[in-house]
Amino acid sequence: MASPVRIQSDSAVLQPPHSTGFTESSLALLKREDGLEMVDHKPCLDGSDRGHPGLYLSCFDMLFTEDAAWLVRVSDSSTSTDIGPRLEPCQEPEQCPVIDSPGLGASPLSPTLEEQVEERSLEQVQSLVVGEVLKDIETACKLLNITPDPMEWNCGNVQKWLLWTEHLYRLPQVGKAFHDLDGKDLCSMSEEDFRQRSPQCSETLHAHLDIWKSAAWMKERCSGGETRMRGTSQKQHKGEELWSEADSSCSGQPIHLWQFLRELLLKPHSYGRCIRWLNKEKGIFKIEDSAHVARLWGLRKNRPAMNYDKLSRSIRQYYKKGIIRKPDVSQRLVYQFVHPV
């Protein structure tokens, strides 16, 4: 029942900007990605079958794999208005997120209970999707050291975002076609403008940018206090939490390599194919795709020439400092945090 197709086909979603904050084209991109390879959580021991990290797949992945029955059950129940911080560990329906729907009960058409339940379920799914998207944008901001609002980007930020998007969707390199643009220019471009600069990738780039713009719009709305996220009074809305995190992490403090690695490790749904825990308790992790991790680090630090040779040298600098070491039984591409969390 809770499929992305339903999300997208719901006409209410298509009013830009909808309460989810996402516009038609961005939702269309989200839907399209549903057809791409889903992220699996299984270890990739032989290093084969590495798909792209698929930032926006995780939420759909979960929706498909989870039993969605709880959505109806919780929506039927009650007064809770919070959106929970995570979907994955949600085993018990009682603890699952519920979103307050301002229009419910006030409709002049007096929808049936069934319709109300369905509508609420839909909104829940939408909000979960939005939450995941915001979280993924937050991660991208951390990794690229850019602000979440495309309007604030300079030319360098635009190039980073393009590189990132190319990497994410396995697009051909199009950065050159946009080399003269800053964020404002980019945001003012229509899909046709995109098509003129990059016929192959215009649709994806435009839609992906649309997601970022919508997310920035939401952030603006949240921080303005205009709608304090629809009746959430006890806890912060997930989106707000995320943005406050994003703000602190984008505050210009140079990130350390060990922090960067830890961030990747904390996002297994996005980066589990290039780096993953072997033993989280002991802080032992394995770099599954050394070139990929090095590329991400290079992106983050603005070092296009970064490779695993250099990255591993930096990791080895941590041996003396007691931050990272090789595990007792040394294995290729396996390291261990000396002080696991």
Add this chain to the structure above:
DNA sequence: AATGAGGAACTGA
């Protein structure tokens, strides 16, 4: 060939 270890010089904040 890829990875690992570590020295040494260098860079940018």
Add this chain to the structure above:
DNA sequence: TCAGTTCCTCATT
């Protein structure tokens, strides 16, 4: 001064 980055040689897998 710090936290890497770059380049290097040599060893191991």
